[in-house]
Amino acid sequence: MIVMKFGGTSVESAAAMERIAGIVGSYAHRKPLVVVSAMGKTTNRLLAAADKAAAGNVEDALRDAEELRAFHRKEGGAAVPAESLGTLNALLETHFGELEVTLEAIAKAGEVTAALWDEVCSYGERLSSSIVALAFPKFGVAARHLDARSVLVTDSRHGQALPLYSRTYQRFAEKAAPMVEESVVVMGGFIGATVDGVTTTLGRGGSDFSAAIAGAGLGAEEIQIWTDVDGMLTCDPRVLAGGHLVRHISFVEAAELAYFGAKVLHPATVLPAIEKNIPVRILNSRRPEVEGTLIVSEPVPCTNFVKSIACKKDITVVSIRSLRMLMAHGFLRRIFEVFDRYRTPVDMVSTSEVSVSLTIDQTRFLSDIEAELSKIAEVTVLPNQAIICLVGDALRETSGVAERIFSAIKDVNIRMISQGASLMNVSLVVDGADLVRAVDALHREFFTVLDPEVF
Ligand code: ADP
Ligand code: ASP
Ligand code: MG
DSSP states (O other), rough: OOEEEEOOGGGHHHHHHHHHHHHHTTTTGGGGEEOOOOOOTHHHHHHHHHHHHHHHHHHHHHHHHHHHHHHHHHHHHHOOOGGGGHHHHHHHHHHHHHHHHHHHHHHHTTTHHHHHHHHHHHHHHHHHHHHHHHHHHGGGGEEEEEOGGOBBBOOSSSSSOBHHHHHHHHHHIIHHHHHHHSSEEEESSSSSOOOTEEOOOOOOOTTTHHHHHHHHHHHHHHEEEEESSSSSSOOTTTTTTTOOOEEEHHHHHHHHHHHHOOOOOOTTTHHHHHHOOEEEEEEEOOOOSOOOOOEESSSOOOOOSOOEEEEEEEEEEEEESSSSTTTTTTTHHHHHHHHHTTTTEEEEEOOOEOOOOEEOOTTTHHHHHHHHHTTTEEEEEEEEEEEEEOOGGGGGGGSSHHHHHHHHHSOOOOEEEEOTTTTEEEEEEEEEGGGHHHHHHHHHHHHSSSOOOTO
């Protein structure tokens, strides 16, 4: 058994569905469970509709839903065989009927609660997975649909739910595994349900995580993440073109890169895979012949110290300074308690005796956090910063890397630097306006000569 996950662009149209049917068909002998994301940008559009409803623009919200219905009817209609058109129409009728009711409920409540947020987003994957399952037979691939909510059991942290692993694995073994023995199975990523059946989601980009959970639950031989790039590249292609394909990378390096912005993989994806030691492969659904990136449990020997450079834009640096707190214990605890209370993750931290600087990328509660911290210290907030993170497991044994970094970007102001606790990353904070220039210089420094075994 293998798990094959296809992201939003890989299922964005009837043509894309035909392409992936070809790919899945060529793996039929390995008994695939297929996990799909919502079609194209559907999740963003559903959320925009929910926000409009919450702001009282219910007509605009319903118009957005109508456009999404037309999009799914057009692409779905072109993808499914003639005999399934009736089923497709019934599916669109019930799903969009329910979505409209939900949007009206949001308008009435005047806010999108976390539970309603999950309910609204879930239609993306519910629709895409049902449509793909209907479409596959037209291209010669017999397939059945599996509602992810019947197997992926989560806690009730709406918007960022975590799987209840033993129940979930049991359901995959009992329900999904026998189905996969019979035909290809198609399931939506990103969504799950609590033990009481309330719909939840695993956080943005969470379909990769669903695929890994499914893989672990089935004891799959391999988890394939099919996307719109050739694999893990040496830099983020949205920041700098010309990156090289990293053919082999360890789980730990991949997790570090994902955490620091390499969106090609959701950061939680590798956890279930590590636990069950299942290799993960990143592949391009538009160029299936490319070998992609293989992520494995063992460190991969490489003469390049750095394997890839990840970036996170729109980072805010919060600096907290207190002379009163000089030498006082408990200062850091009090600071972190504030971020914790507002559920705002902190990525990087650097301290001196009287001050602490840290970075956050979620600013939803920033003004509350600032107000609370101001009671105990002087606070400054610096928006529009970026984190650059160089990752490679050889970094831990290599001296002189910091020197190479500093000389490569000597004309860029580095606001924070940290050698990650894992010892395999060096992270820097620079002004957002310097990001491209800095990544370009670092990429030239570390990737001009390439180890042919890895790149
Ligand atoms: P999917 O919809 O298939 O899940 P995503 O958009 O979530 O696709 O992830 C793929 C994207 O990740 C690429 O198009 C690319 O822009 C981005 N990305 C960021 N960093 C990297 C990297 N180091 N290597 C490859 N892609 C990256
Ligand atoms: N559709 C979800 C999102 O856009 C999950 C995913 O694509 O992985 O975040
Ligand atoms: Mg993704």
